[in-house]
Amino acid sequence: MIKTVLFDVDGVLLSEDHYFDASALTVWELLISDHYLGLAPLKFRTDVHRGEIKLIRSDVFQDDQVLSYLKSRGLNANWDMIYLTFSCQLIELLAQLDDRDRTAEWLSSPIDRSVLQEMGQALREVNPTIRYQAFLENFHTTAETKQGLMNHLDVLAREKLGVETSIFAEKGALWLVCEHVSQEWYVGDSHVQQSTGRPSVQLGKKGFLADEQTLAPAEEIARLFSRLKEKEVTIGIGTGRPQLETIQPFQHLNWLSYFDENTVITADDVLRAQKAFTDKGSLSKPHPFTYVMALLGRDRGERSSVEARLPMAGADEVLVVGDSLADLIAAREIGCQFAAVLTGLSGEKARADFEKHEADYILDDVMELERLL
Structure with a gap:
């Protein structure tokens, strides 16, 4: 589940x-x-x-x-x-x-x-x-x-x-x-x-x-977030975008209210952690740090996410939704399930790669997630 x-x-x-x-x-x-x-x-x-x-x-x-x-x-x-x-x-x-x-x-x-x-x-x-x-x-x-x-x-x-x-x-x-x-x-x-x-x-x-393009109608994605929360599914964000470029579009699209701020993790969080833990090298994807912090919450501090024992207990009840092999690799290391969407750069061509790497699910777009769950 x-x-x-x-x-x-x-x-x-x-x-x-x-x-x-x-x-x-x-x-x-x-x-x-x-x-x-x-x-x-x-x-x-x-x-x-x-x-x-x-x-x-x-x-x-x-x-x-x-x-x-x-x-x-x-x-x-x-x-x-x-x-x-x-x-x-x-x-x-x-x-x-x-x-x-x-x-x-x-x-x-x-x-x-x-x-x-x-x-x-x-x-x-x-x-x-x-x-x-x-x-x-x-x-x-x-x-x-x-x-x-x-x-x-x-x-x-x-x-x-x-x-x-x-x-x-x-x-x-x-x-x-x-x-x-x-x-x-x-x-x-x-x-x-x-x-x-x-x-x-x-x-x-x-x-x-001010010109962001959504990959499904913005109001439909908002309804997806709402229905997940109604089903008592916790939702979070793990993105390579900086905070400004995540928060501002989400506010403009009326999506931000569906998320706990502590579970919206961006490139700014990664850069801060890299400065604090220089011996760890790069913490950006496919390193699992971004998704680990989204799971644990920013308020737990960087150390808990950097030093988390992997795979994490209970991670099999977590689904990461991404469009790249970097997302899949990070999810696998944490022990999460992974749903690949075919709305990234390569589109349908990415299906073969995701099949090769045994993604748990392959979806045409994010809106198929509701049917999946």
Whole structure:
């Protein structure tokens, strides 16, 4: 009998499309804006229309093949996807510069925005070619997952640049640059300071927060939450979204009232725990921390979730609802049942993967959950 249901958000309740749009725009801006590499012949602008965004995303992520690849390797965080995609492009560009000494100097210390601008100035002198397809060429031969993908960037730097470095395997200054640009695009000018604690570098971005797309009519999802609570099923959230990007849409959609605040766990909770327990490494999915805290409650503190004994007692009465293998892996480690929904990036194509990994249930969309229970 299911007593608790924990929902992922993106690909389950809300569409991931705007996140992927913002991710593509981030990589594009880092490559062409004068604030970063500045490789565009024309002045960078933020007023890109829907058709332009579609074309940019198609180029950057190669008709979403890059996104599908990263999802299949258990990567769940858009910031990591952006970082991997841009860093691969950066290595490819530096290879065209063919200046080993200068490259070695750049890769020996943190790569912040000023370093990117310095790199860009040198790159413009050789008029390099941006090859978005290089990501798939460089990564298709590796069997790495998650942190291993970051490590593979250092391998590429050694192979293509002749430089020994560990700069890419770390979530350091360059990762933070990627994160900040992504947040500018997603939350817009009015929320950047609240979201990141830093002001915008590039103003003029409206953001996507007020334009969330639900994966079923919002009122029907609200009725699902209501019926679960009527059946005395506890519901919670375990998402890779930051708190602002979870709470604000839920308030706007009138969903927040169905949840106990202590069981809505976001990327902000993960980042706080990682800072408190640095020896534990990454705690984002597929690490089970997010769902463990959603089960135990934020008010129990981070330590209880970080140090929880797994599999957890009673976890067989918990159902995790997600759209990715990262969700499935986390659920398995906790001992939960798992319901895969086919409303994520890969859609129906994901069915074979979920069958291969023996998901307990495979649902066309989240609304099938009521029938299941």
